[in-house]
Amino acid sequence: MIFKYSILIASHEPKYYLLEQIESIQDQTHQSWSVFLSDDSISNEWQLKYSEHLTKIGAKILQGPKIGFASNFLSLARNPELQSDLYAFCDQDDIWDKNKLEDILQIFTNLDNTIPRLYCGRTIIVDSDNQVIGQSPLFNRAPSFKNALIQNIGGGNTMVFNNAARNLLLACPLNLHVVSHDWFFYQLVTGAEGEVIYDPKPYVKYRQHDANLVGANIGWSARIRRIKLLLAGRFKDWNEVNVNALLTISHLLSPESKKTLQLFILTRASNSFLTRLFWLKRSGLYRQTFLGNLGLIIGLILRKV
Structure with missing residues (x-):
């Protein structure tokens, strides 16, 4: 075939x-x-x-x-x-x-x-x-x-x-x-x-050139750019868009994924940092690197996730 x-x-x-x-x-x-x-x-x-x-x-x-x-x-x-x-x-x-x-x-x-x-x-x-x-x-x-x-x-x-x-x-x-x-x-x-x-x-x-909509994710310049985006609240805005999209198509998600999504929503919504950290731990969410996960914790502290 x-x-x-x-x-x-x-x-x-x-x-x-x-x-x-x-x-x-x-x-x-x-x-x-x-x-x-x-x-x-x-x-x-x-x-x-x-x-x-x-x-x-x-x-x-x-x-x-x-x-x-x-x-x-x-x-x-x-x-x-x-x-x-x-x-x-x-x-x-x-x-x-x-x-x-x-x-x-x-x-x-x-x-x-x-x-x-x-x-x-x-x-x-x-x-x-x-x-x-x-x-x-x-x-x-x-x-x-x-x-x-x-x-x-x-x-x-x-x-x-x-x-x-x-x-x-x-x-x-x-x-x-x-x-x-x-x-x-x-x-x-x-x-x-x-x-x-x-x-x-x-x-x-x-x-990689000046007209690209999305830049290459390599090097310290990319890390600094991500930190600036985090502090500016861009990741928080992106997460809001993604969560709303996933809630719209939640009928396509598995029960386990729906549970994970709800825990992520709780993580983002909680007023207390310790509560946000608790829900993050319960959710099992992770980024691929140690620095990425450290950035996630910092984002939670600043309520920028």
Whole structure:
């Protein structure tokens, strides 16, 4: 049996790097795929620049919802035209390893795909000239809903998922407001007792440049940026959005996940730090590193979670 992929590109004014991404898709050792591109651009002038290359790969170009990158990816993943065995999110300015689709396919073919499964992994960080800067953090603790509530370990540009996982997205309201499509997807799949597969081997070169919406999560500058976001209350705001989204789709969550979510709500709502710490302990929530968990405690002290 030949497994087919739908490659899902959510674009917005792709000016410089889309061609390299298209070429890396063309060079894949696994060649059973279709490309769907949902565009949020103000104009379609960029399509003239890439029209020949998009035609070569048979890309189907769709109109995006124009309300942000998360909605663009989620609306594309739920498009009824998609009929595949596996689905791969794809950013407009990355570069894929030629073995990406084939190697990830081997993981899925050895599993029961009636269960929602979501693959994600590390990335190689490159600059605008495709020079290697480093790699995204290596996470060693197991993916779970108790981690997903307070941390996203899966970059959307690495994610591949099966139809059982896609069906979870299809069961969500179309107007659901989320912080990011990848973080929500991590929460959704783990919360519904699916499996998230975290791969320490990188298959994607993630291009770090000034126009990126989300920066690379490496180095002390990234740590300082996260501290500033914490102190500014950004994480608290994000958690509020995520909790509201999860309450909206709570019928999809397992009883254990619902319990964990309620304990997280109690943790955030309690007036006393000691009470917040007690509920955090009861919930079992964790981040992937010691410093991350220390930051979580500090956030609880300051009521910034």
